[in-house]
Amino acid sequence: MDAKIFVFITHTDGKADDSALELVTAARSLFPGCTPNALVAGSGVGPVCQEVAASFGEVWKFDQAALAYPNAELLRPLLVKVLPAGATLLLAHNTFGLDLGPGLSVKLGVTYVPDVVGVDGLEGTTLKAVRQEYAGQVSAHVHCDIARGAVITVRPGAFKPAEAGAAAGQVVDRSEDATGLAARRTFVELIQAEAGDIDITREDVLVSVGRGIGDKENIPLVEELVEAMGAALSCSRPIVDAKWLDKARQVGTSGKTVKPRVYLALGISGSFQHVGGIKGNPFLLAINKNPKAAIFQVATIGVVADLLELLPVLTEKILKSR
Amino acid sequence: MEILVCVKRVPDSAENEISVGPGGADIRREDLVYSVNEWDNYAVEEAIQIVERVGGNVTVVSVGDTEAEEIVRREMAMGANQGLLATDAAFTGSDGLGIATILEAVARKTKYDLILTGAQADDGAAQVGGMLGALLDWPYASLVNLIKVEGDKALRIGREIEGGSQEISDIELPCVLSIQTGINEPRYVGIRGIRKVASVEIPVLDGGALGLPPETVGAAGARVRRVDYFVPQTGAGAEMLTGSTEEVAGKLVDLLKAKGGIK
Numbered sequence: 001m002d003a004k005i006f007v008f009i010t011h012t013d014g015k016a017d018d019s020a021l022e023l024v025t026a027a028r029s030l031f032p033g034c035t036p037n038a039l040v041a042g043s044g045v046g047p048v049c050q051e052v053a054a055s056f057g058e059v060w061k062f063d064q065a066a067l068a069y070p071n072a073e074l075l076r077p078l079l080v081k082v083l084p085a086g087a088t089l090l091l092a093h094n095t096f097g098l099d100l101g102p103g104l105s106v107k108l109g110v111t112y113v114p115d116v117v118g119v120d121g122l123e124g125t126t127l128k129a130v131r132q133e134y135a136g137q138v139s140a141h142v143h144c145d146i147a148r149g150a151v152i153t154v155r156p157g158a159f160k161p162a163e164a165g166a167a168a169g170q171v172v173d174r175s176e177d178a179t180g181l182a183a184r185r186t187f188v189e190l191i192q193a194e195a196g197d198i199d200i201t202r203e204d205v206l207v208s209v210g211r212g213i214g215d216k217e218n219i220p221l222v223e224e225l226v227e228a229m230g231a232a233l234s235c236s237r238p239i240v241d242a243k244w245l246d247k248a249r250q251v252g253t254s255g256k257t258v259k260p261r262v263y264l265a266l267g268i269s270g271s272f273q274h275v276g277g278i279k280g281n282p283f284l285l286a287i288n289k290n291p292k293a294a295i296f297q298v299a300t301i302g303v304v305a306d307l308l309e310l311l312p313v314l315t316e317k318i319l320k321s322r
Numbered sequence: 323m324e325i326l327v328c329v330k331r332v333p334d335s336a337e338n339e340i341s342v343g344p345g346g347a348d349i350r351r352e353d354l355v356y357s358v359n360e361w362d363n364y365a366v367e368e369a370i371q372i373v374e375r376v377g378g379n380v381t382v383v384s385v386g387d388t389e390a391e392e393i394v395r396r397e398m399a400m401g402a403n404q405g406l407l408a409t410d411a412a413f414t415g416s417d418g419l420g421i422a423t424i425l426e427a428v429a430r431k432t433k434y435d436l437i438l439t440g441a442q443a444d445d446g447a448a449q450v451g452g453m454l455g456a457l458l459d460w461p462y463a464s465l466v467n468l469i470k471v472e473g474d475k476a477l478r479i480g481r482e483i484e485g486g487s488q489e490i491s492d493i494e495l496p497c498v499l500s501i502q503t504g505i506n507e508p509r510y511v512g513i514r515g516i517r518k519v520a521s522v523e524i525p526v527l528d529g530g531a532l533g534l535p536p537e538t539v540g541a542a543g544a545r546v547r548r549v550d551y552f553v554p555q556t557g558a559g560a561e562m563l564t565g566s567t568e569e570v571a572g573k574l575v576d577l578l579k580a581k582g583g584i585k
Contacts, residue, residue, distance in 0.1 A: 071491070073461055093448075095483040099464040102418070102452030111545040112418060114447040130554075133445045134333070137340040138349060139554045145545040184461035184494040188478070193486035205583050211336050229578065230585030238336070241504035247486055255486050262583035269336060283581040285574065286560060292339045301577060302560030303570055313571040318584060321575055 004087045004149070005036040007056070008079075010070060010096055011048045016040075019092035019154075021161035024055050026154045027090055028162070029119040030127065035167045036090070039082075041075055041178065043068035049171045055162060056169040062178040069190075072100035073183035080107045082177050086149045093153035094253070101151050110149035113142070117158040127152075135271045136294030156253075157276060196248020203232035206260045208251055210236040210274075212267020212288055213307055216244045221311045222266060228318040234258065236268045252277035267307050270295025323378035323471070325369040326434045328425055328454075329362040329397055331390045332444040336360075346550030358393040361440025363400075365501040367508040368469060369438055370401040376471050379403045381432070385413060385424050394524055399515035400508070410528040415541025422453035423539055427532035429458060434496060436477075441465050441500045451500035461493050464500045 007023040009016050020038070027036040040049050041062040049061045062078065079100075083089065089104070091097035093115045105112035117139075118130030125147035131140050144150065200206060207229065209222045226233045233249060240250045251258050252274040259280030266287050268274060275298055278284070286299035289306055296302045303310070333340065333354040343350045358366075369380040382397040383406040384390040394405040408424050416424065429437060439451035441464060448464065455462030467488065468480030474495070481489040482502045493499075529536055537543055563573050578584050 073463075076456075095465055095481065098448045099452070099462075099481070102422075102449040103456035103462055106419070106422075106453050106456035112449055112453070113546060114418070114449050131445070131447075133551070134335040134338075134340040134349070135446070137335060138342055138551045140551050141549040143547050143549050184497070185463060186492050188490040188492060191480070191488040191490060193488075205585060229583060231583070237503070243507070250486065253484055254482055257485075262578065262581050264578075264583065283577075283583070285577065285583075290339050292341060296560045296562075297554075299560035301574075302562045303574070304562070305567070305570060309567055310571060313567050314574055317571050317575045318578070321579070321584075 024162035025159040053169040054165040063175040069187040073185040105151040113152040205231040208234040210268030211238040330359045359443040365438040398519045405524040412536040417544040417546040418449040420539040426457040455498035466499045
């Protein structure tokens, strides 16, 4: 079975991304005892291949100038060409994985299992996986027929990284297979996120506001609390989408990664994309009117309340306590 | 430009408490407020804006039961020119590939230049757009937060990637794009707008009309099957504070002070 289990490794600045070793753990949970193989594509990826070799059976290297930027439309035909029939490929469920994965499963004629957060085991050719729905408010058991193989995307952070060095893998140079690739989508440039007037990644007390605040007119209620606490103001994605606050204040995988000591989440549902941007295990207080909100699964302290009622009282008490 | 936008009727997870129903067979559906999937609404707005700039037509399609008609009509009130409803008892229980297969059949009935979907919906799978692109053998891009029309053969697009950076690419038409929230500001739909399209006919397409053998879609064709819903036992979870507003605020002040949250 090992010969057919693959992990696609993404890398940044010449180093494998953290997801690489998480995918090893996910692969071993799916197929106990397996030693997966790795696929590494890019330009000048020799060092990345060497770095991960110790954790895999074989590392297939696809080193071509044309692959310098990871364009899913270019990599999909390459993977269709090189993966053996019946292969199972694991990818991180990130902006690259969900660009590549669904179409790849169709082109390979295999089952697509998206955003896996847990594994209950394999029974014959039925994979039993755990997913989340409705922004993490409920989980679901799914059974997947992987007799023909599968493309599986794994939620970042859901599996602990494996100890490196469990295998003695060898790098196999398959760069020749990656010649003559063509795509109808071509990469032009990367525009880095703009720096705002505040750097929330350096703040140790953050008050973060989400959709639950309801209206732009209510943002001053939060700003008054922030000022009373001497904290900094951050937010979740819907607040930026609505253009109530700048993108520079957004916490999450598509915003900033913060590592405060104290994080007060106001009206934030707690999607994994948001929680994924909170590192360093802060003292996390969550206030939300929805008792099912996923944020309460990760918070230290939770309060089910209406922000419009609670915030003015809280601000008042803090000012009085000074 | 002829644009097809795929929309789904969902219980909005921002507006609803989602809980597990008896035996885990389904979520509790009574009392849920349904609406158009948020990402899809941005996709429809984007399609309307493109057509306002370069001309063409926007068609909105939903795969679902007959209740999905209400959201198709809502998106027509926003400004979509046509609506379609793909519904059939045989579609029930479709997995992502099943839905993409139904949409492929819809897409092949008319010549479209561009198909938009939302980046994801209530199940968070983010899969249908990419599958549809592959089934049609059209290029695809996910998480699109910028579209510029460059002549009639290509688009310049931006994808939102990690850390808020934007990946700019050129993509040939026809193509499939999945749309990220925040790409635009969806227009408000008032009661008057809804009334204007209240009696517009929305053609219904079933498996027969779409030439879909029943075994290729629905539960019969699904390789991914949800067995049940459950609420995970995750560690201790949050310690919940209760009491009057005054009491809760007092406890929060004490905790924040103890942890250095008040500077």
